[in-house]
Amino acid sequence: MPRAVTLIRSTALSDVAEYAYAATAPADARLVFLAGACPLDEEGATVAVGDYAGQAARAVENMRTALAEAGATIEDVISTRVLVASDRQEDLVTAWEVVRDAFGDHDVPSTLMGVTVLGYDAQLVEIEAVAAVLDS
Template structure:
């Protein structure tokens, strides 16, 4: 999805690293992902205790899920980033990884610190909604 589908909101603070809103045009279909988790090939959480490494693996898995549906990170119109921590530094670390992977596409996103995530030792999870042309879905 082209960055032009991100909505400019001039009445809100312009210094945030994400768009305040996004609106896919007519003829686009939405792709909803489950929360991408930092699981390795054996189904175990990789890099226990390492927020940055888990965030990187989560983004790899999110890209894989999006590709399977005919989408890519540039098609994301909304994401939610969950970090199992009360330390803002951990949230910032995860956000830096997610934001860098999004490149020039600052889709609207919410960053949350939560008490616990679903897998033992899991610190990061990211879910997304993407928009693709109607015929792009498999």
């Protein structure tokens, strides 16, 4: 199935970023807006308490599930926002590395943010995403 997302890289901007700077989708693409994927198990309990990498991995897993329910995959994601409850850059990087690795070569535009607190008890990571799908 053809993909709707086109990643755009810039030679005029720093190549230090581990993601494309922009992405587009054609006008006939169906956009899928995901709620923040949280590190929750099937019963709604926060997993990997105190573990940024573990929570990021579970949030990615839950994001993949939500994408599948909408008829999309991780390769259809057009942008992400990764929220990390910490003021320490190393905690943000720990969560980011898990998310980056999950996306592999599909390095969508992303924003990584440190926040004060997230919505669930002991929650450290949340991933927001938008996907674009060409329905056939």
